[in-house]
Amino acid sequence: MTRWIGEGIDSLEEIDARVIAPIVAPRLTWRWWLAFAFSGSLTLLMIGTVTWLFVHGIGIFGNNTTIVWGFPIANYVWWLGIGHAGTLISALLLVTRQKWRGSLNRFAETMTLFAASMAGLFPIFHLGRPYYLYWIVPYPNVQGLWPQWRSALVWDLWAVGTYITFSALFWYAGLIPDLALLRERAKTRLARRIYGVFALGWRGSLKHWEVHTRFYRYMAALAVPLVVSVHSIISLDFAASLEPGWSDTIYPPYFVVGALYSGFAMVVVLAAALRWACSFEPFITVNHFEMIGRVLLMASIIMGVSYASEWLWSWYGGERPERHLVAFLFTGPYAPLYYCQLLFNVVVPQALWFRRVRSNIAAVVIISIVINIGMWLERILIVWATLSRDYLPSAWRIFLPTFWDWALLFGSLGAFMFLFMLFVRVLPALPAHELRKLWIEERGA
Amino acid sequence: MTVLAEFSTAQAATDAVAAASRAGHPARDVLSPVPLEGTAEHLAPYAKGKIGWVMFVAGAVGGLAGWFMQWYSAVVDYPIISGGRPMNSWPAFLLVPYEAAILSMGVVGLLGWMWMCGLPKLFHPLFAAPIVERAVQDKWLLVFESADAHWARAHLGADAVHEVRE
Structure with a gap:
């Protein structure tokens, strides 16, 4: 039987001490400060870009009359997809009783919260008049207006709003016992009080545990269909249109698998960073990377089949615009990006067939970064290619991103990293109580 | 007065809860750092939340x-x-x-x-016992009413027994 907690952990106390070490006894090396300053600067860049956007309007982006969605919607889809892996790791692996979720679920769920928040910002920025955002929310108003329920924008609000709220509840429910641990272990009186308030007075009562276990499982069982629905709805933004390449029944599952794929890849990157920066080697083991490697491999095959089926049905369907779109992807101005997408998402991950590659953390991390870039290219090209070549040849144009497009993308990456670094310093990045349970089961203590 | 019987492994705590239940002196509650599945059945009867x-x-x-x-x-x-x-x-x-x-x-x-x-309940009378802070870390505490205190002391073989005045 595979052990998910490595050697060198001899007591429950050691688990707690290691898990909370980044909070109570952080190693603030120059590398940490450098990364913190780097991500903080990018966050400032994002704030600056958004301010300029609000002052000047969306004309600062490369969006034109044809490619109206440009970067913002593609980035929205990409970020949201990354978020989904957190929920899938946490909920799907709980429902299917996979023990290896134990070390990964807390920071993966946190990744979900931050990535989904970044995602949620992009459509708002892309609204020409973001200050009218509340118009898509049903609220009593003097004009007697209601949202248009057949609009994909309204669906997005419900999907993403529900998703972020539900993920936060699920995350908090799992965090409570660990907040109680910090209530007892934090260094200052003020910190103990703050953790104490959020721990709600948790005292580990078995009666509370009993309801908590059932409640948490039900939440997990709800989270899985929720994730599937969210990215399916996002895919309907595209599939419910009549555009070539978008109006396609494969879109919902194709988007969900793509989300799982890019999200798991991001989990690998974060897991490796945490393992290295916080000395979590006993908890995030090579076995974990090996396991995620298999998930990535499976997802890459499904992505390959999805791409191939798009080609097949474009050809077999016989619609000229559909066929033209595929030809445009392979031969048009975006072709280099498209070849990179296929290489990064389908070809490179095949290396994961080999156990030697899957068991090499550096290799899995590099492949994961490549996958993240590949998936970003995919989201970008889904938006660009179809809009560049739809039914009306006189409207054919291509998209060229501006400085502000890149600034917002990298700014959001920096803000994500910045939030994650803050999280590691104030909340336990690994679930101490689940690791205790896992350790007891594995060691039979 | 309430009595807390301290154990340092999950197995010992689970066995003790079952033993107390068999002997007709069921524990009122257990404070545990991990969920103990199936153990709640052996506590003194209480209304389970639906x-x-x-x-x-x-x-x-x-x-x-x-x-x-x-x-x-x-x-x-x-x-x-x-x-x-x-x-x-x-x-x-x-x-x-x-x-x-x-x-x-x-x-x-x-x-x-x-x-x-019954949460949030930032203060609970059991917090008066210093050992209770270990119950969210690495100790298991069986909670007994004063009527069962004497039995618990004599028969459970706990690592230690603590008294709490509520």
Whole structure:
């Protein structure tokens, strides 16, 4: 039987001490400060870009009359997809009783919260008049207006709003016992009080545990269909249109698998960073990377089949615009990006067939970064290619991103990293109580 | 007066809870750093929270409310003809009830769980015993009423026994 907690952990106390070490006894090396300053600067860049956007309007982006969605919607889809892996790791692996979720679920769920928040910002920025955002929310108003329920924008609000709220509840429910641990272990009186308030007075009562276990499982069982629905709805933004390449029944599952794929890849990157920066080697083991490697491999095959089926049905369907779109992807101005997408998402991950590659953390991390870039290219090209070549040849144009497009993308990456670094310093990045349970089961203590 | 019998492994605590129950002196509660599945059966009888039903009802109400809101707004209060589709475009209206049901289940589930556990309760009389802070870390504490205190001391073989004056 595979052990998910490595050697060198001899007591429950050691688990707690290691898990909370980044909070109570952080190693603030120059590398940490450098990364913190780097991500903080990018966050400032994002704030600056958004301010300029609000002052000047969306004309600062490369969006034109044809490619109206440009970067913002593609980035929205990409970020949201990354978020989904957190929920899938946490909920799907709980429902299917996979023990290896134990070390990964807390920071993966946190990744979900931050990535989904970044995602949620992009459509708002892309609204020409973001200050009218509340118009898509049903609220009593003097004009007697209601949202248009057949609009994909309204669906997005419900999907993403529900998703972020539900993920936060699920995350908090799992965090409570660990907040109680910090209530007892934090260094200052003020910190103990703050953790104490959020721990709600948790005292580990078995009666509370009993309801908590059932409640948490039900939440997990709800989270899985929720994730599937969210990215399916996002895919309907595209599939419910009549555009070539978008109006396609494969879109919902194709988007969900793509989300799982890019999200798991991001989990690998974060897991490796945490393992290295916080000395979590006993908890995030090579076995974990090996396991995620298999998930990535499976997802890459499904992505390959999805791409191939798009080609097949474009050809077999016989619609000229559909066929033209595929030809445009392979031969048009975006072709280099498209070849990179296929290489990064389908070809490179095949290396994961080999156990030697899957068991090499550096290799899995590099492949994961490549996958993240590949998936970003995919989201970008889904938006660009179809809009560049739809039914009306006189409207054919291509998209060229501006400085502000890149600034917002990298700014959001920096803000994500910045939030994650803050999280590691104030909340336990690994679930101490689940690791205790896992350790007891594995060691039979 | 309440008595806390201290154990340092999950197995010892689980065995002790079962033994106390068999001997007719069931523990009132156990403070544990991890969930102990199946052990709650051996505690002194208490009303188990029906969290599943609470969540189910919340989901049904939330879903129906989401549906009703769309139907009322799109058919009665603010009908718009959009692409010639019927006012009550039910396939397009499935999304909101679905999300509303899940959201209601999540929100009511967390609040329901807190209500069933009597949380938040930042101070509890048991916190008076210093050992209780270990119960969220690495010790298991069986809670006995004063009537069972003498038995617990004599028969359980706990690592230590602590008294709490509530």
